[in-house]
Amino acid sequence: MTAIVTDGLRSYRAALKDIGGAGKQETGRWLNNRVENSHLPFRRRERAMQRFRQIKTLQKFSAVHAAFYNHFNQDRHLISRDHFEARRSATIAEWQALAG
Incomplete structure (x- = not known):
């Protein structure tokens, strides 16, 4: 594994630091798009169910x-x-x- 792509959330940095992967984290403006787009169907359903x-x-x-x-x-x-x-x-x- 050469890199771990995440958004800029600080908790990711802290977790990677704990497991020894702090140097492998990459954050960037469009690097995380692939991951976020895979969550779209779930997020759409989640938004519809917010009132429960x-x-x-x-x-x-x-x-x-x-x-x-x-x-x-x-x-x-x-x-x-x-x-x-x-x-x-x-x-x-x-x-x-x-x-x-």
């Missing part, structure tokens, strides 16, 4: 939300319009059968 006061309620919501999102998210950008419409129709029909 109890962790139990939050866990229930996130479990249901994940199931619905995975069911209805068809990755539109990866398939043609015809396939997308066919999949969407099948998904809606399955949902109506389950709900009805």
Whole structure:
């Protein structure tokens, strides 16, 4: 490992100092973008759930939300319009059968 890329948070510097990696830390304006962008889906969900006061309620919501999102998210950008419409129709029909 040649470098550890972090943002400028002081606690990272202190932790790296404790484990002997203080010289390997790199901080820079755009170096951390790759890491931050990988957290975007989680942060989006986190922002939607900020109003929850109890962790139990939050866990229930996130479990249901994940199931619905995975069911209805068809990755539109990866398939043609015809396939997308066919999949969407099948998904809606399955949902109506389950709900009805």
